[in-house]
Amino acid sequence: xxxxxxxxxxxxxxxxxxxxxxxxxxxxxxxxxxxxxxxxxxxxxxxxxxxxxxxxxxxxxxxxxxxxxxxxxxxxxxxxxxxxxxxxxxxxxxxxxxxxxxxxxxxxxxxxxxxxxxxxxxxxxxxxxxxxxxxxxxxxxxxxxxxxxxxxxxxxxxxxxxxxxxxxxxxxxxxxxxxxxxxxxxxxxxxxxxxxxxxxxxxxxxxxxxxxxxxxxxxxxxxxxxxxxxxxxxxxxxxxxxxxxxxxxxxxxxxxxxxxxxxxxxxxxxxxxxxxxxxxxxxxxxxxxxxxxxxxxxxxxxxxxxxxxxxxxxxxxxxxxxxxxxxxxxxxxxxxxxxxxxxxxxxxxxxxxxxxxxxxxxxxxxxxxxxxxxxxxxxxxxxxxxxxxxxxxxxxxxxxxxxxxxxxxxxxxxxxxxxxxxxxxxxxxxxxxxxxxxxxxxxxxxxxxxxxxxxxxxxxxxxxxxxxxxxxxxxxxxxxxxxxxxxxxxxxxxxxxxxxxxxxxxxxxx
Amino acid sequence: xxxxxxxxxxxxxxxxxxxxxxxxxxxxxxxxxxxxxxxxxxxxxxxxxxxxxxxxxxxxxxxxxxxxxxxxxxxxxxxxxxxxxxxxxxxxxxxxxxxxxxxxxxxxxxxxxxxxxxxxxxxxxxxxxxxxxxxxxxxxxxxxxxxxxxxxxxxxxxxxxxxxxxxxxxxxxxxxxxxxxxxxxxxxxxxxxxxxxxxxxxxxxxxxxxxxxxxxxxxxxxxxxxxxxxxxxxxxxxxxxxxxxxxxxxxxxxxxxxxxxxxxxxxxxxxxxxxxxxxxxxxxxxxxxxxxxxxxxxxxx
Numbered sequence: 178x179x180x181x182x183x184x185x186x187x188x189x190x191x192x193x194x195x196x197x198x199x200x201x202x203x204x205x206x207x208x209x210x211x212x213x214x215x216x217x218x219x220x221x222x223x224x225x226x227x228x229x230x231x232x233x234x235x236x237x238x239x240x241x242x243x244x245x246x247x248x249x250x251x252x253x254x255x256x257x258x259x260x261x262x263x264x265x266x267x268x269x270x271x272x273x274x275x276x277x278x279x280x281x282x283x284x285x286x287x288x289x290x291x292x293x294x295x296x297x298x299x300x301x302x303x304x305x306x307x308x309x310x311x312x313x314x315x316x317x318x319x320x321x322x323x324x325x326x327x328x329x330x331x332x333x334x335x336x337x338x339x340x341x342x343x344x345x346x347x348x349x350x351x352x353x354x355x356x357x358x359x360x361x362x363x364x365x366x367x368x369x370x371x372x373x374x375x376x377x378x379x380x381x382x383x384x385x386x387x388x389x390x391x392x393x394x395x396x397x398x399x400x401x402x403x404x405x406x407x408x409x410x411x412x413x414x415x416x417x418x419x420x421x422x423x424x425x426x427x428x429x430x431x432x433x434x435x436x437x438x439x440x441x442x443x444x445x446x447x448x449x450x451x452x453x454x455x456x457x458x459x460x461x462x463x464x465x466x467x468x469x470x471x472x473x474x475x476x477x478x479x480x481x482x483x484x485x486x487x488x489x490x491x492x493x494x495x496x497x498x499x500x501x502x503x504x505x506x507x508x509x510x511x512x513x514x515x516x517x518x519x520x521x522x523x524x525x526x527x528x529x530x531x532x533x534x535x536x537x538x539x540x541x542x543x544x545x546x547x548x549x550x551x552x553x554x555x556x557x558x559x560x561x562x563x564x565x566x567x568x569x570x571x572x573x574x575x576x577x578x579x580x581x582x583x584x585x586x587x588x589x590x591x592x593x594x595x596x597x598x599x600x601x602x603x604x605x606x607x608x609x610x611x612x613x614x615x616x617x618x619x620x621x622x623x624x625x626x627x628x629x630x631x632x633x634x635x636x637x638x639x640x641x642x643x644x645x646x647x648x649x650x651x652x653x654x655x656x657x658x659x660x661x662x663x664x665x666x667x668x669x670x671x672x673x674x675x676x677x678x679x680x681x682x683x684x685x686x687x
Numbered sequence: 688x689x690x691x692x693x694x695x696x697x698x699x700x701x702x703x704x705x706x707x708x709x710x711x712x713x714x715x716x717x718x719x720x721x722x723x724x725x726x727x728x729x730x731x732x733x734x735x736x737x738x739x740x741x742x743x744x745x746x747x748x749x750x751x752x753x754x755x756x757x758x759x760x761x762x763x764x765x766x767x768x769x770x771x772x773x774x775x776x777x778x779x780x781x782x783x784x785x786x787x788x789x790x791x792x793x794x795x796x797x798x799x800x801x802x803x804x805x806x807x808x809x810x811x812x813x814x815x816x817x818x819x820x821x822x823x824x825x826x827x828x829x830x831x832x833x834x835x836x837x838x839x840x841x842x843x844x845x846x847x848x849x850x851x852x853x854x855x856x857x858x859x860x861x862x863x864x865x866x867x868x869x870x871x872x873x874x875x876x877x878x879x880x881x882x883x884x885x886x887x888x889x890x891x892x893x894x895x896x897x898x899x900x901x902x903x904x905x906x907x908x909x910x911x912x913x914x915x916x917x918x919x920x921x922x923x924x925x926x927x928x929x930x931x932x933x934x935x936x937x938x939x940x941x942x943x944x945x946x947x948x949x950x951x952x953x954x955x956x957x958x959x960x961x962x963x964x965x966x967x968x969x970x971x972x973x974x975x976x977x978x979x980x981x982x983x984x985x986x987x988x
Contacts, residue, residue: 228865231984250983251867260865268859269975271851279855280866282848 179242181206181330181361182227182258187236189222194554194563195385196222197233202380202390206329209352209362211376211393213369214405215595216567217553219385220365221263224332227363228260229253240330259328261319263335263365263593269308273318276307277325286325293324297351311456312339320351331355334365338593341454341621343660349375367595369398383407406597414603414628416647417611421447421631424478425615426584428466431475435639436461438475443584443615448606450618450630454659458639459619463501463588466617467493480583494521497582499574499590501619503566507573510562514552517561518543518576542579550575551601567598574602578609585609588619603629623655637661690819695937697820701895703926703933704833705730705888709911710918710925711840712884716762718844718920719877720857720976724780725765726885727908728787733758733889735791738805738899739798747811751829751890758886759879761787766878770871773980784908792901803901810894829891836884841922853877857974860981870981885911913960919971932956 180203187200197219204210212220225231227238232248239245246252260266267276278286294300301317302310310318316336323331333352337345352375356362366372372379373393380390381404388404389396402410422445431439436458443449453459464470466477468489477484484492500506508517519528519539527538543557550571552564561569570590577585587606591599606629610616620626626633633650635643635658643658645651709726716723723729736757741750765783768774792802799805814826824830844850855863856873864870885908892907893899911925914932918924932955939952963971 225984230864250865254865254867262865266859266862266865268855268862270858270972271855275851276862279851279863280868 178206180204180239181241182363183239183242184223185237185239187223187226187233187238189226189231189233192563197226198385200236200382200385200387202387204361204363204378206359206361207356208377209356209364209375211372211379212363212365212382213367213372213379213401214382215597216593217565218382220382221334223382224260224334224363224365227253227258228332229258254326257327257329258332259323259326259330260332261316261323261334261336263338265315265319267307267315267318270306272304273301273307273310274303276318277322281326290321290325293321297324297354298347299351313341313344316340328360330361330363332363332365335367335593336364337366337368337371339455341659342656345371367593369401372401373398381405402596411597411600413600414607416607416628419446419611421445422613425480426617427478429476429478431462431465431472431477433461433465433470433472434458436465437639439641441617441634443617445613445615446610447631448610448616448618448629450620450626450633451636452620452623452626452633452659453636455621457636459636460501461639463586463619466586467498495582497577497580497585499577499585499587501588503569503573508561508569511560513560514547514557514572515539515543517572518546518557520576522580546572546575546579567594570594570602571598574605578605583615585614585616586619587616589621590618591622591625623652623659627652635659694820695941697824698940699930699933699937700824700830702936703929704830705891705907706911706914706929706932707837707926708833708888708891709885709908710914710929711837711922712881712888713912713915714918714920714922714925715840715844715853715877715884716881717915717977718857718974719853719874720860720974720979720981721766721769721874721878722776722780722978723762723765723878723881724777724909724912725761725783726881726911727904727906728784729758729761729882729885730889730892730904730908731787731791731902732761733886734893734903735794735889735899736886737890738808738893739794741808742806747809747894750894751811751887754890754893755883755886758889759882762878762882762885766875770874770878770980776978788902791899795899795901805899807898810897829894833887833891836887837922837926840884844922849876857976860976864981864983910956913956916960916971917963920974931959
């Protein structure tokens, strides 16, 4: 039988950057084929080529043994290729139904969709604009869209990045079933345990080239890491005990939207981690702290001073922020690293003197960030948009941490970032902690919270459902709290193993 | 008294028609993602085209078609330059407005040897000759066309596959591309429709006045854009906003200026627009990708 998809010597360059170099491998019908590699290894570009969005410079893509016309989404769609991209291809203002039938003859669409939803257990509201759905629901719409078009080759680019553990389960069941029906599934992911669980075959890309393409049974997770990184992996970041200093940031009864009466205290040399399934108040918390939205109630104390809404600008300037959306909130994509490097600090010494920018200093600064945080390519003149997600994140972290801020807010700092960069960033965060920074870490990744945090809080529906210091974390209870299954959080807060009076859940009521 | 009221209603409708047609045109262009301030020039070109064809052929219906085609011609230049040429949409619109002003002026000179107006002509003949102002308006075929266009446009945008795809072109072009439909062609379709509608608006003006005068669009294209925003980029909403603006203009004509300064009434459309833009009367969300040319390979994720 012909492979469903076969890449033959596919090469793609973006200006000076080579995204794919002589890529060749095949995925077969009925196979879940994982594509792994670091940020910038060329996975997404390759999938873009397969979906027709990216025109390769050379090479052939065969579908069912026949070369396909490249560079046209329409042609690829016609050959049975469907993509669920990392950033969903959706029209936010249209309903799920409209998004699904867009571009098709929508006769009898509803009935057919109903049947599909039932068959695969893909329950999702169809008559609400998709912008009002959660990311998990939006993903289900995307998958329904592929099934509605009866795609035989399904590309899923980082589909689990936005899902909670339970949602990942049901996604995997669906993928299994689709593969059993004889479809080929290309599964792009950073998460190796997931890859080892779901994939039949694994292809590793490094620096745009295929390193290996083999059956899952022929490789272990450790080997995979070596293949991805190209050598021994960097050692994981080491946490060490440290006595926290004075309180730096403290909220009392902070309420905004679904976030209800949130109390937290972060001290010098302490990392407090806030976890939970996305949409349980994390965004309200960060927005309230940063002054993007005015809290409905409660106070924020910073270094003993109250942060008033009209002073939030000042506050933001004095702290470090690794924002949730690096492309929207962290960088000015069209501008160079030189300019991005002084974002938020451009009106201060040494970057400005008498209102005149000092470009020499700005350049030196960007150079040093690129150097220390190993941003690649090391070209400070390139616009931020030219860098891969992991390198953008390295640069942002570098910019924020070189401020030596007393308080750092890190929101999903390693989301969509590869292993090497993740461990590097973890190491830097711990180093800042050692140097006395107070860090509030918001992350959906429990592993990350357990690696870094002195204390972990789990938010569920805007309330603290679980709270424990590092030593007393009970992974199972934490997992249950995440899903809203925890009975109470009394134990976690009452014991309070941490030396500080730490964050408490809202047990007392009004 | 009733006669007076009916007369006023007729006048409001009469004034509102060109605004509404142009505003609906604007909605089609912008829903697809293309800012169209060339509407002012489209109106003017449409008016000139309608006048020239009517005078040349003696057939006002051919004039109507000529007006719409003239509007569409200008719009298609805007579309080509901004969609495929990726030119700045505001600048292209400005340039086309200036071009339209100069070209119609030149046309007046060449065709009618006049610096200010064309020859006079009969407009589209009315159906019957009722004596009431309102009935006479209702008896005008072009008015009926305008009403039909308003409702038809709304249905086209919200009830057809083309409309859905057009809205997708403005709100999520990448998703549209991913379904195999062309973003650029749909956008061009929207811009072209704005040319037909805008041209029809100009035609209405010139048929009402029975001759073309230099610069007769007189800012109506801009007011139409304001109405489009107040109407939240929806054809029916835009038409309603135009009725409001038309009512203000009627008042300004009819009410003695001692009570309310006419300048205030003249400014009303813009004040209402600012209020809406500022979000004081329900928020108006422009199409999410308004003003951005679509590039398939932009952004690697």
